[in-house]
């Protein structure tokens with residue numbers, strides 16, 4: 001078995017789509033990034049790469065490379081998941097948390113789980129997505145951005 005953790009933060013920006021766990025959420029602003037800035041998927045990829053001992057997303061997908069501009073992070077996750085398969089591992093379970101004052105994530109959680117399970121070739125039941133506010137405290141509480149954390153357990157296939 002291999003375990004890994006991931007964490008990421010992106011700031012809010014106007015005229016950007018809000019993509020979370022591969023799901024587009026209708027909201028007044030989105031997140032800024034070189035990619036689609038899907039902060040949840042970024043934390044998940046870092047957790048997976050950590051479990052594999054293969055660095056982080058900045059190493060695999062540098063933000064200086066134009067080919068990643070505006071790219072769907074779900075596509076990047078599918079690439080990372082191929083590395084898992086190449087190493088002979090499969091999903092044990094993935095747990096993650098979105099730290100956001102707004103918007104409300106709960107209506108979108110099931111769609112996110114389905115997207116993530118599809119990308120990682122596993123059952124929805126192996127993926128858990130949670131959300132919390134920080135009770136108006138800190139940068140997330142001031143609605144300056146969104147953070148996400150993830151932990152993954154990989155098992156030998």
Ligand SMILES: Nc1ccn([C@@H]2O[C@H](COP(=O)(O)O)[C@@H](O)[C@H]2O)c(=O)n1
Pocket residue numbers: 099100101102103104105106107130131132133134135
């Ligand atoms: N952006 C968010 C934040 C929270 N939720 C849901 O609300 C519950 C209560 O959050 P607290 O921060 O007040 O503890 C939380 O457990 C989530 O179910 C959400 O959907 N979106």
Ligand SMILES: C[C@@]1(CO)OP(=O)(O)OP(=O)(O)OC[C@H]1O
Pocket residue numbers: 008032033034035036037038042057058061062063064068069071
């Ligand atoms: C995903 C990448 C690559 O497009 O870009 P961003 O969307 O800026 O995300 P970040 O978490 O800052 O770092 C990884 C990047 O290399």
